[in-house]
Amino acid sequence: MPADLIERLDAHAAEHDYTGRSEVVREGARTLLTEFDDDRLAGDPLAAVVSVFYDFGTQHVERRVTELRHEHDAHIASNDHSHVEDYCVDCFVLEADLDAISTFVGKLRAVEDVETVDYSLVSLDSIGHLQDA
Ligand SMILES: [Zn+2]
Structure with a gap:
């Protein structure tokens, strides 16, 4: 991971009271993986x-x-x-x-x-x- 991205993760963790950068990464991964799980839109044109x-x-x-x-x-x-x-x-x-x-x-x-x-x-x-x- 690029150093500037790690810095931004640490800053985001500190700013929003996360326990650390791995918690931010975990939440980011969850968000990414469920991003398109939207039953309201699934199947719609x-x-x-x-x-x-x-x-x-x-x-x-x-x-x-x-x-x-x-x-x-x-x-x-x-x-x-x-x-x-x-x-x-x-x-x-x-x-x-x-x-x-x-x-x-x-x-x-x-x-x-x-x-x-x-x-x-x-x-x-x-x-x-x-x-x-
Ligand atoms: Zn161009």
């Missing part, structure tokens, strides 16, 4: 907007993100590549179920040197209900 930030010019990241885009092409409605300050930003719109979105987000997070992966989910059924009301 969903749309997701996923953003990926990484350092400008890190070709191995750009190559891997492109590979993932091709691998998950069946679920990707659109993809846009932009530059913000010194970062490349890939923005994906997906139309898929929770499992497929979870797999895609997980694979993006596992890409070495990716800075952040964020997403938002919308249940396409709930949009329909809003229109009916």
Whole structure:
């Protein structure tokens, strides 16, 4: 684990009265593993907007993100590549179920040197209900 991440874990532990960094890591692992366990959304047709930030010019990241885009092409409605300050930003719109979105987000997070992966989910059924009301 990188030294700066260990420092941030220690600071977070101290700030929030954890017994130590391993308790923070444990809770982080639990959160990560249950992140997509949402019975309200499982089985629903969903749309997701996923953003990926990484350092400008890190070709191995750009190559891997492109590979993932091709691998998950069946679920990707659109993809846009932009530059913000010194970062490349890939923005994906997906139309898929929770499992497929979870797999895609997980694979993006596992890409070495990716800075952040964020997403938002919308249940396409709930949009329909809003229109009916
Ligand atoms: Zn770029």
